[in-house]
Amino acid sequence: MDKMLDFRTVREETAGPRWQALFEYHWPAYEQWYLSEGERERPGYLACYNALRQHMPELLDTYRTLCKLAGGSDLAARFLSLYQPPPYITGCSQAVLASPSSTMLARNYDYPPELCEGTILYTHWNERRVIAMTDCLWGVLDGMNDRGLAVSLAFGGRKAVGQGFGAPIILRYLLEFCDTVPEASEVLARIPTHMAYNITVADSAGRYVTAMIAPDRRASIRRVPVATNHQKKIEWYAHALASETLIRERQLSILVDDEDTTEERLIAAFSSPPLFRHDYRRGLGTVYTAIYRPCSGRAQFHWPGLNLDLSFDHFPEERITVRYGVRGLNHG
Numbered sequence: 001m002d003k004m005l006d007f008r009t010v011r012e013e014t015a016g017p018r019w020q021a022l023f024e025y026h027w028p029a030y031e032q033w034y035l036s037e038g039e040r041e042r043p044g045y046l047a048c049y050n051a052l053r054q055h056m057p058e059l060l061d062t063y064r065t066l067c068k069l070a071g072g073s074d075l076a077a078r079f080l081s082l083y084q085p086p087p088y089i090t091g092c093s094q095a096v097l098a099s100p101s102s103t104m105l106a107r108n109y110d111y112p113p114e115l116c117e118g119t120i121l122y123t124h125w126n127e128r129r130v131i132a133m134t135d136c137l138w139g140v141l142d143g144m145n146d147r148g149l150a151v152s153l154a155f156g157g158r159k160a161v162g163q164g165f166g167a168p169i170i171l172r173y174l175l176e177f178c179d180t181v182p183e184a185s186e187v188l189a190r191i192p193t194h195m196a197y198n199i200t201v202a203d204s205a206g207r208y209v210t211a212m213i214a215p216d217r218r219a220s221i222r223r224v225p226v227a228t229n230h231q232k233k234i235e236w237y238a239h240a241l242a243s244e245t246l247i248r249e250r251q252l253s254i255l256v257d258d259e260d261t262t263e264e265r266l267i268a269a270f271s272s273p274p275l276f277r278h279d280y281r282r283g284l285g286t287v288y289t290a291i292y293r294p295c296s297g298r299a300q301f302h303w304p305g306l307n308l309d310l311s312f313d314h315f316p317e318e319r320i321t322v323r324y325g326v327r328g329l330n331h332g
Contacts, residue, residue, distance in 0.1 A: 002325035003280055005113040005287065007301070009310065009318050013124035015062070020069040022119060023137055027076065030136065034079045036086055045074050048081035051165070055191050056173045062125050066138055082136055082169035084194055087161050091243045091284045092154035093275050094142075094200045095252045096208040096225040097266050104263050105150040105202045105292045107142055108270050109133070110243070112283040113324045120301065120308075122315045129312050130175045131299045133290060139168020140175060142290045144299055146312050147179035148204025150292035156196030157230040157239055162215025164192030167199065170213075174201070181207035189219045198227035204294045226252040243284055247274045267291060271304065280324045287324075 012018040034042060043051075052060055063080065070076040079085070091110025096103065109116070119134045132143025142152040151174050153167045170191050178184045184201045188211040196214040210224040212231040220232070229245035240246065255261045255269055269275055270289045277286050289302035301308040303322050 002323050003113045004321060004323050005116055005118050007118040007120065007288070007308075007320045007322065009120045009122070009308075009315060011122040011315050011317055013122070013129075015065050015069060015123070015125060019066065019121075019137075022117075023066075023070050023076075026117060026137060027070070030079060031075065033086060034075070039075075041086075042078055043084045045078055048078050048083040051083045052081055055165070056169075058126070058177050059169075059173055062138075062176070065125075079136070080138065082139055082166040084163065085136070085166045087195055089195075089239070090155045091229060091277065092152075093228050093248045093252060093270070094152045094154055094198075094226070095256055095266065096200060096202045097256055097261065097263060098202065098206040098208055098225070100206065102263070102293065102295050103150075103202050103204060103206050103208070104266070105142075105144075105152055105200065105208075105294070106266055106270055106289070107152040107154075107200075108275055108277075108286045108289050109141060110277055110284050110286050113280065113285070113287050113322070115283075116287050120299075120310070122310075122312075126176045128176060128179075131310060131312065131315070132172070132175060133288075133301075135168040136166065138172060139166060140171035141168060142292070143171065143175050144292040144294055144297070145175045145179075146297060148294040148297075149175060149178055149180065149184060150202045150294045151175060151184070152200050152290070152292075154198045154200075154227050155229050156198050156212060156214060157243070157245060158196035158214060158235050160196055160214055160216045162192075162194060164194040164215050167193055167195070167197040167213075171199065179203070180205065181209055185209055185211065185221050188213060188221060196231060198229075198231065200225075200227050202292075202294060225256050228252070242279075242282060244274055244277075251275060267302070271302065285324060288322075
C-alpha cells in the first residue's frame, strides 16, 4: 500500500500560534511514542530541565516559551526537552562538496514517511534566522542558519543507549548559537547524546567535519565529508546489511573524491540508487533530499519531478503532498 506525507513550509519568526498549532496537531502521536516504554522510563521534569540548564543554558528561554505554548503540562515539558527520549533509528546519507567558491551539504533522509513531521520551519527565535526540517516539533533533522552554518544527522548504526539528548535538539542548539564549524565542533564534543549519531557540519568558509557521537565513548570529530550509518567499523551487522550503509558510503566517497564531480552530479546521485532508496516497507525508503548552500543562504528540497527552492529572503508558505509506493514517488 502506498504511503502519503504532507510537507508544509511554516514561517513564524517568534514562536506563537503557528508553532502552537503544529504542537496540537502532532502531540497525540508524539505522546503515544513518548510513553511507548511506560512513563517511568522517561526522566522527570527536574532532570530534563537541569540537563538543559547544564548543557544548553542559552536554549532555556526558547524551551520555556515552547512549553508555555504547549500548555505547560509536565509530560509535554519533559518531551520537549528531548532528554532521554525513547530510542529510535533512521537511515540517511549525507555529503559535503566544498570548493573555494561554494559549499554544499546534501543529504537523503531515509525513514518511514508516516513518522516524519514534514514541517520545514523558518524561525528567528534567538539571534539567528534558521530554516530546518523539524523533528519532535523543534528539533532539527537538517538545516541552516543565516550566519552560514549547515547541519545534518544520520543514525550511527550502533545499539548503544545511554544518558543524553536526542540528536535533533543538539542540531537545533548548533543552529541557534553557532556560526562556524570550529564552534559547532566544540559543542558536539561536550553535549551528551543518548544514541549513536553521525553529525555532518559545513560552513560558508568551506570548512566541514563529521562528528561521530555516542553515549558510551568520546566524540570522534574529523574532517570527513561523507557519512552514512556506521561509525568507523560495522557493529550492528543486520542494520548495516538492511540499510546498505557501506555501499552508500563508498558511492559518496567516490563522488566527492573525484575532482570532476559538480554540484549537479552529486545532487543527481542522491536521486538514484543506491543513495535513493525505495525500501518503504521496512522503513528505510528515502523521504526527501535536502540541499543546503550556506554561502548563499539557499535551501532546496527535492523529490522526483519536484523541487522546492527556499532561502532566508524567499520562503513562501506551501503544502506539498508526496505519495511513496513500490513503483516510485509522485506528488500532488
